[in-house]
Amino acid sequence: MLQAVDVNLTRDDKAVLTEVNVALNCNEVVALVGPNGAGKSSLFNVISGELLSSGQVFIEQLLRDSWSPPELAQRLAILPQSSQLNFPFSAFEVVNIGRMNKTTSHLENERVISQVMSWADIQDKAQNIYTHLSGGEKQRVQLARIFAQIWEKPSQGGRYLLLDEPTAALDLYHQHQLLNLLKELAQQQIGSLVVLHDLNLAARYADRVVVLDHGKVVAQGASNEVFTQSLLKSVFSLECEIITHPTAGYPVILC
Amino acid sequence: MKISRVPVVFAILSVSLLAIMLFSLMIGPLSFSPWQSLQTLGALFVPETFSDINATHIMVMQNLRLPRTLLCLLVGANLALCGAMMQGLFRNALADPAIIGVSSGAALGAAGAIFLSSLVLPFSSTISNELLVALFAFLGGVVVTFLVLNIASTRHGTSVSVMLLAGIAITALAGAGIAILSYFADDTVLRNIVAWQLGSLVGANWIMVGLCALVSMVLFAFIKPVAKPLNALLLGESEARHLGVNVQWLKNTLVVLTALAVGVSVACVGLIGFVGLVVPHLIRLLVGPDHRYLLPLSGLLGACFLLLADLLARTLFMPIELPVGVVMGCIGAPFFIFLLMQQKQYMV
Numbered sequence: 001m002l003q004a005v006d007v008n009l010t011r012d013d014k015a016v017l018t019e020v021n022v023a024l025n026c027n028e029v030v031a032l033v034g035p036n037g038a039g040k041s042s043l044f045n046v047i048s049g050e051l052l053s054s055g056q057v058f059i060e061q062l063l064r065d066s067w068s069p070p071e072l073a074q075r076l077a078i079l080p081q082s083s084q085l086n087f088p089f090s091a092f093e094v095v096n097i098g099r100m101n102k103t104t105s106h107l108e109n110e111r112v113i114s115q116v117m118s119w120a121d122i123q124d125k126a127q128n129i130y131t132h133l134s135g136g137e138k139q140r141v142q143l144a145r146i147f148a149q150i151w152e153k154p155s156q157g158g159r160y161l162l163l164d165e166p167t168a169a170l171d172l173y174h175q176h177q178l179l180n181l182l183k184e185l186a187q188q189q190i191g192s193l194v195v196l197h198d199l200n201l202a203a204r205y206a207d208r209v210v211v212l213d214h215g216k217v218v219a220q221g222a223s224n225e226v227f228t229q230s231l232l233k234s235v236f237s238l239e240c241e242i243i244t245h246p247t248a249g250y251p252v253i254l255c
Numbered sequence: 256m257k258i259s260r261v262p263v264v265f266a267i268l269s270v271s272l273l274a275i276m277l278f279s280l281m282i283g284p285l286s287f288s289p290w291q292s293l294q295t296l297g298a299l300f301v302p303e304t305f306s307d308i309n310a311t312h313i314m315v316m317q318n319l320r321l322p323r324t325l326l327c328l329l330v331g332a333n334l335a336l337c338g339a340m341m342q343g344l345f346r347n348a349l350a351d352p353a354i355i356g357v358s359s360g361a362a363l364g365a366a367g368a369i370f371l372s373s374l375v376l377p378f379s380s381t382i383s384n385e386l387l388v389a390l391f392a393f394l395g396g397v398v399v400t401f402l403v404l405n406i407a408s409t410r411h412g413t414s415v416s417v418m419l420l421a422g423i424a425i426t427a428l429a430g431a432g433i434a435i436l437s438y439f440a441d442d443t444v445l446r447n448i449v450a451w452q453l454g455s456l457v458g459a460n461w462i463m464v465g466l467c468a469l470v471s472m473v474l475f476a477f478i479k480p481v482a483k484p485l486n487a488l489l490l491g492e493s494e495a496r497h498l499g500v501n502v503q504w505l506k507n508t509l510v511v512l513t514a515l516a517v518g519v520s521v522a523c524v525g526l527i528g529f530v531g532l533v534v535p536h537l538i539r540l541l542v543g544p545d546h547r548y549l550l551p552l553s554g555l556l557g558a559c560f561l562l563l564a565d566l567l568a569r570t571l572f573m574p575i576e577l578p579v580g581v582v583m584g585c586i587g588a589p590f591f592i593f594l595l596m597q598q599k600q601y602m603v
Binding site: 048049050069070071072073074076077078080083084085086087088089090093094097098100101145149 | 257258346347348483484486487489490491493494496497498499500501539543544545
């Protein structure tokens, strides 16, 4: 289990995160939702260790900092919102960077890379120059890279993915394809914490939804419990109708 | 895939390097035939076998041609290799020791050392003097690299414009410092300082060759431990950290390595710009940006490149010899402008 416990973060004397407690099991997909500036990316940076905060982050009951960096990288992979790579690597080479700690043979690496690239549905661009790809294609290459990073199952415990708006640049087909993939990965003990702006994607795919507003967790639980008209009004300032999908049963938000 | 070209590029560069070295040994006021230079070279190492070689030839080879050729090769390799490392460190293909002010910082350090040693003891070319100059040049390089890295680093990576502007400011500051030193210096010291700023291989000797060879060994020994982390660093600092890279160690190591290479090069041959800019760019065009291949091949091409530049410097206006820094400036500056034109759409 990945846990962030009692996280408080201030920036320029303003509270960015207040008493945040979030947990992620390795067999679930958890959606993190909230308006712009609610503190979603800050929470990611606290969990990944980029930002120092009061409060602690545990992975499998051990403090994050007590893991060695390569061991941590084996269990926790992070997809940033955007990447700044501006050197002419091929897409294949970018994914290969995710394999940097691995001692596996060249052949095995190539097999893993072609597998994760097909998961991210980007295998046909493997030999293209990364900087020439479209935004969505770049996003899928980066996805393949973090899949490659956590490919090997650790001897014990689960693996965790933190994805910051992974669907932002993706077309509708790939948005659904990605979330379906995350559901499948959860069955292989790879849990995902996903920042999503599309509440309907969250409602449909997430096992649990965590709602962040003004740096506080204002609701968390199953999507049909969390998404209520009053919450959407108070957090997102939206007047919405919520109906239940006629066949699948998950809530659908109509605005 | 570009990586599949690595063996071919390596083979071509190695053969070219040997050929250019041979040329470099042959050409000069006293020119040798290829066979003569090989024989003279042989006489240096196994005098018994080549006992009938002209003593003047041996002297020219031992004291002039060979140290100059080797120094040129080593400095070229060191500068190109550290240029490639620096571009990885800054995550920017426009970073070059001369452009971001590291060379000037090293030159100020070197000038300071020359000046100081002239106060304490009359300037002479002893080992301790050369080491002192190299040490000061190294320190100057370290200070400037850290400074530029800190000035230009933002949360989202290194800002190109800030990096280049910081380079301009530091170059101006170092220039002012050198000017002040030259103002108070006597004639001998002044000549030395001016010679430094032009960059020349005329004074090559075996102490310099040894010093640069040592630096080369250190640089090449670090290629393997830094290559993969550098690839990760190109994705971004956070991304590299998430991949398990010790980013702080990597940055410190690279700063020290590049300052060492630049400092020692500046101390031995003065300011030679653009090798670290042009060479890695050409290698990237040939085999792509993967540092596992970019770093060693840059070293190899850098050696060829500076040897060629020095050959031009020696032969272009024979018998007058141009400083090799001038030749590199004539090749490098237009190339830099070409790169700027090409990349300006990415820079704001």
